Amino acid sequence: MAAGVWLHEMSVPTRHYIADIGQSGRTGMDALAARLRRLGDEAVVVDLRSPMAAAASDLLRYGARHDGGYWNTTGAARLVLVGELAPLMRADGCRMFAHGCVGGGNDQRRFARYGAQAAPELAVIEPWTDPRALERFPDRKAMLAAVVERGLPLDPGSGAERSTDANLAGVSHESAELEDLETPVSRLDPRWSAWPGQGPAEPETVTVGFRDGRVADVDGSGPDPVAWMTRANAIGARHGVWLRDVVERRIIGTVCRGVYEAPGLEVLGPAWTRILQASLDAPGRELYDRLAAVLGAAMYEARWLEPAAQAARAAIDRLVGDVGGSVTLSVRRGVVQVERTEVTGRVEQQTRFGSGGNRWSEVAAVRT
Known part of the structure; x- marks a missing residue:
């Protein structure tokens, strides 16, 4: 959402695609779309639970696990998001798509690769590789403050210190505390x-x-x-x-x-x-x-x-x-x-x- 705030502040005409991939209840997504519209942006909620569930079925059928045997639920969600939203963006006349993934991280590479394969004609905007965005939002606290100031509802389990990335197949948990190998996993607050x-x-x-x-x-x-x-x-x-x-x-x-x-x-x-x-x-x-x-x-x-x-x-x-x-x-x-x-x-x-x-x-x- 901070990426959307930055694009809005830069006066970039923006259409937000809020994907329902089973991460939470529909009420919160509808509230987010309504708030974005009140701020002057276009916003639409897209139900992608069926393709996300189909991706989960593929994970099981093909045994698609990664290190330590965990299921590739986050990677599968990126495949679904690009594969399902890119055709809608083209139909709506979009010329580029933006995401808020950390610069240099896994998801930046995933969106870039799937974007090049599924929608090569759409340029990819990566705000957290732009020096202007990094100056505006030097850390997660600054991002959170901007999101809260505009009344944008947060995804459950996410904030300045922790975040979750969820879909119908599973949830990833991230925080500086959890990245420390000495932190016991019992410090985790499960989402579901x-x-x-x-x-x-x-x-x-x-x-x-x-x-x-x-x-x-x-x-x-x-x-x-x-x-x-x-x-x-x-x-x-x-x-x-x-x-x-x-x-x-x-x-x-x-x-x-x-x-x-x-x-x-x-x-x-x-x-x-x-x-x-x-x-x-x-x-x-x-x-x-x-x-x-x-x-x-x-x-x-x-x-x-x-x-x-x-x-x-x-x-x-x-x-x-x-x-x-x-x-x-x-x-x-x-x-x-x-x-x-x-x-x-x-x-x-x-x-x-x-x-x-x-x-x-x-x-x-x-x-x-």
Whole structure:
């Protein structure tokens, strides 16, 4: 929002696209749009929850994790924002797009790469690489003061000392305190979730259905990715299944601590892993893991649209395109345990003890 304030002060005609990617309730976004209009700028709220949920489905299908096994939710959001908003900007006659990402950071590179691929005709404005913007806003306190002065509502969890970047798939947490490796993660204030010890004492049973290599249902949600992602998020958040505290390798070659909150994907991950274990033979699973590592790096580095990532996705599609079944989980206080599995698969299952260990059965459905 500080970037928008600076553009307004520079008398740059600005149209704000406020994307609903599941980060918070719609009321706050509508209030922000209304306030921007009262200040003289154009503003529109765009519902991108469906493409964001589709991106979350891709993260799971392709195992797109980064250092420490955390889900690439922030990188996926950048792909969705550029891919979905660029056509609207072109249709509205925009000639450039601006973002408020830190100069020299991961997101600056992501927006630049996806912008060049998805909308090369739109010039990219990066305010925090402009000396005039840096002079006007030398730090986050100055940014916060300007935003508050204009009555612009803040995103939950964000301020001068801390910030969160959220979407339907998860949340990243940032602060100078958290970047210090000596700071215990317990100093974090989760945006959505409970800590494991705060969860219910009794476990919750959750059944996840898969069809054609994708989630088809989470406890009666139906196949709509927005519905099953929302249901999985609620379950994981309630039971304290959400946290990844990692030291990650960044695009610019440095390392930095990152703290991530992805309750839905952290619940669904073990179910998908069990489906893969029961459906792929040894060479297939080895190839899947290699390709997943390629795609994890591709999503993090904003190379998802490049040929190598396209080829990796096509190969995984061949591996898991007809995989299906259901996994029943027990979720309690930060722990996800597989209880039952039914897989519609292609792998022969050895019944070692039940048949003396010398017979194999090839069946349409494998139960474990």
